[in-house]
Every structure is written in C-alpha cells, then in structure tokens.
Amino acid sequence: MGKILDGKAVANLLAQNLKEKVKKLKSEGIVPHFCVINIGDDPASKIYVRMKKRRAEKIGIVQDVYQLSADTSQEEALKLIDKLNSDPKINGVMVQLPAPDQIDADELLARINPDKDVDGLTPANTGRLWMDNHFVEPATAEGIIELLKHYHISLAGKNVVIIGRSNIVGKPLAALMLEQDATVTIAHSKTQNLEDLTKHADIVVSATGQAFLVTADMIKDGAIVVDVGINHVNGKLVGDVDFENVKEKASYITPVPGGVGPLTVQFLMEAVVKLTRRQNDRR
Ligand SMILES: NC(=O)C1=CN([C@@H]2O[C@H](COP(=O)(O)OP(=O)(O)OC[C@H]3O[C@@H](n4cnc5c(N)ncnc54)[C@H](OP(=O)(O)O)[C@@H]3O)[C@@H](O)[C@H]2O)C=CC1
Ligand SMILES: Nc1nc(=O)c2c([nH]1)NC[C@@H]1CN(c3ccc(C(=O)N[C@@H](CCC(=O)O)C(=O)O)cc3)C=[N+]21
Numbered sequence: 001m002g003k004i005l006d007g008k009a010v011a012n013l014l015a016q017n018l019k020e021k022v023k024k025l026k027s028e029g030i031v032p033h034f035c036v037i038n039i040g041d042d043p044a045s046k047i048y049v050r051m052k053k054r055r056a057e058k059i060g061i062v063q064d065v066y067q068l069s070a071d072t073s074q075e076e077a078l079k080l081i082d083k084l085n086s087d088p089k090i091n092g093v094m095v096q097l098p099a100p101d102q103i104d105a106d107e108l109l110a111r112i113n114p115d116k117d118v119d120g121l122t123p124a125n126t127g128r129l130w131m132d133n134h135f136v137e138p139a140t141a142e143g144i145i146e147l148l149k150h151y152h153i154s155l156a157g158k159n160v161v162i163i164g165r166s167n168i169v170g171k172p173l174a175a176l177m178l179e180q181d182a183t184v185t186i187a188h189s190k191t192q193n194l195e196d197l198t199k200h201a202d203i204v205v206s207a208t209g210q211a212f213l214v215t216a217d218m219i220k221d222g223a224i225v226v227d228v229g230i231n232h233v234n235g236k237l238v239g240d241v242d243f244e245n246v247k248e249k250a251s252y253i254t255p256v257p258g259g260v261g262p263l264t265v266q267f268l269m270e271a272v273v274k275l276t277r278r279q280n281d282r283r
Contacts, residue, residue: 074108144228164228
C-alpha cells in the first residue's frame with residue numbers, strides 16, 4: 001500500500017522556516033507585502049484568496065486583496081497593475097485566475113513587473129524557466145518538486161507523465177522536471193491511449209480537473225502518483241485520481257485535500273519573501 005506524500009505537513013514545516021526569514025527581514029525594517037487582484041465572483045477564487053491570506057498572516061507577510069467587480073474593464077485592471085508595479089512598498093503582484101470573459105488574462109500577466117511576479121507566470125519568467133535561469137517558479141510546480149525532494153524521491157532518469165498542459169501547472173512542471181533529468185511526457189485532452197503512457201510511467205502527475213480520470217489499471221505497480229486536481233463531487237473535494245484504489249498500487253501518492261494545494265500556497269509565500277529580499281538587496 002502506498003505511502004502518503006503529506007503536502008500539508010511539508011508546507012507547515014517550510015512555513016516555520018520562512019517565518020524566521022521574515023523575522024530577519026523585519027529586524028531590518030522590511031515587511032514583505034504583496035497584492036492579489038481578484039476579478040469577479042468565482043467562489044473557488046474567493047476560497048483560495050482566503051487560504052493565501054491565512055498562510056500569509058501566519059508567516060508575517062502582508063497580503064492586500066484588490067477585489068474588482070465582474071464587469072471590470074481591461075483598462076482598469078491594467079491601470080491597477082501599473083500602479084502596484086510602480087509602488088516601492090509593494091513587493092509582489094498576482095492576478096488570481098480565472099478572470100471573466102471580457103478580460104485578456106495573458107495581457108494582464110504580461111503587464112506585471114517580472115521582479116514582482118509572485119506566480120512566475122509573466123512571459124519573461126516563463127522564458128527564464130525554460131532556459132534554466134529562473135528566480136521564481138510557478139508555485140504548484142515548485143511545490144511538487146520540493147515535495148518529492150522532501151521524501152528523497154529522485155527525478156533523474158525517471159519516466160514522468162504529466163497529464164495537463166496549462167501554463168500555470170503542466171508546462172512549468174515539465175520544465176522543472178526536465179531540468180532535474182527526468183524524461184517527461186505531457187499528455188492532454190487530445191492524447192490517444194493515455195493509459196499506454198501512464199502504465200509505463202515511474203511518476204504520474206495529473207492536473208486536469210477531471211475527477212476519477214486516473215484509475216488503478218492505468219498505473220504501474222510501485223509508481224508515484226501526484227494529484228493536482230481540485231474537483232467537487234457530491235459536495236466532496238476530490239482530485240483527478242481514484243485515490244482509494246490507486247493508493248493500493250502506488251508506492252507514494254498525494255491526497256486531496258492535504259497534498260499539492262497547501263504547497264502551492266506555501267510556495268507563493270516563498271516567492272513573495274524571495275522577491276522582497278532581492279528588491280532590498282539591490283537598492
Ligand atoms: N492543487 C493546486 O495547488 C492547484 C490545483 N489546480 C487544479 O488543477 C486542475 C488543473 O488546473 P489548470 O492546469 O489550471 O487547468 P486547465 O483547465 O487550464 O488545464 C487542464 C488541462 O487538462 C487537460 N485535460 C482535460 N481533460 C483531460 C482528459 N480527459 N484527459 C487528458 N487531459 C485532459 C486539458 O487538455 P487541453 O489542453 O487539450 O484542453 C488541459 O491541458 C484543476 O482542477 C485546478 O483546480 C490548479 C492549480 C493549483
Ligand atoms: N494566479 C493564480 N495563481 C494560482 O496559484 C492559482 C490561481 N491563479 N487560480 C486557481 C489555482 C488553484 N490554486 C490552488 C491553491 C490552493 C489550493 C489549496 O489549498 N487546496 C487545499 C484545499 C482547498 C479547499 O478546501 O477548497 C488542499 O488541496 O488541501 C488549491 C488550489 C491556486 N491557483
């Protein structure tokens with residue numbers, strides 16, 4: 001039976017460490033301060049924004065939330081980003097996704113000053129990620145890398161299948177795993193015979209938002225399974241993986257909740273502190 005990769009515990013352990021870094025900054029008169037721009041009324045986004053706030057407070061980081069109405073124009077959102085970019089008191093900026101239909105989210109992301117890019121999703125930082133020259137990494141991908149490291153799971157030479165090719169999860173994770181010498185396959189909704197790929201994988205990561213996509217018959221005995229998905233089924237929070245059955249076959253598996261999610265939030269906080277430190281050391 002598979003061992004649980006306890007993302008929540010690892011995130012809380014890292015939070016203790018980060019708190020000390022924040023204390024050190026505070027002794028120099030610096031308080032890490034970032035802003036989340038949330039446009040519209042997506043209920044899940046509001047929950048995530050609250051979770052970030054909770055973790056930020058625990059660590060000693062100041063988080064402002066700019067809650068913009070669902071009918072906010074592109075110009076208004078761009079103006080707010082420009083204002084935060086040029087405010088020296090603000091160390092980090094992020095735009096919560098998804099944004100409403102009238103908003104071009106890619107243009108908003110591209111407007112964020114790469115030196116304040118908490119999510120690591122600006123074109124500049126995405127480029128640096130693929131050139132192995134990165135400073136902040138997208139939090140979910142970095143969280144997964146650090147989770148595997150915590151459990152002494154090496155990526156070198158491993159066959160990894162990542163299901164999902166989004167700019168926020170699948171693609172950055174592929175870059176980071178490739179950098180650690182894994183052989184990476186990225187699957188998506190047009191992939192044929194997905195199980196032929198996953199059956200040969202040492203590590204399967206699912207980031208699709210499709211509950212029960214990954215079943216036990218798709219997994220090699222002793223494989224490692226990382227579940228990024230967040231789905232609500234009959235009022236219950238589940239991932240993409242049929243956890244109860246897959247855990248009998250896997251050597252390690254992440255639960256949902258309590259797996260990748262808390263690490264995502266933790267690594268957003270890590271990014272805020274790193275950016276704050278660099279901005280102050282450069283002055
Ligand atoms: N735990 C955490 O910290 C985080 C969790 N999430 C969750 O992870 C999931 C993915 O998020 P995100 O990457 O933003 O989502 P997107 O919707 O942007 O991307 C989903 C990806 O999954 C692929 N996909 C969808 N259905 C299938 C299928 N049946 N078979 C194979 N591939 C499929 C899509 O393929 P195609 O490109 O062809 O459409 C796409 O590449 C969501 O549930 C989200 O809530 C996201 C971020 C952080
Ligand atoms: N610009 C941007 N950056 C993001 O990082 C970003 C985003 N937009 N949009 C949405 C996704 C999703 N995401 C999650 C964060 C925390 C949990 C999390 O903490 N989950 C808990 C449970 C959550 C619950 O109870 O609902 C867990 O899995 O244990 C999940 C998902 C960040 N995202």
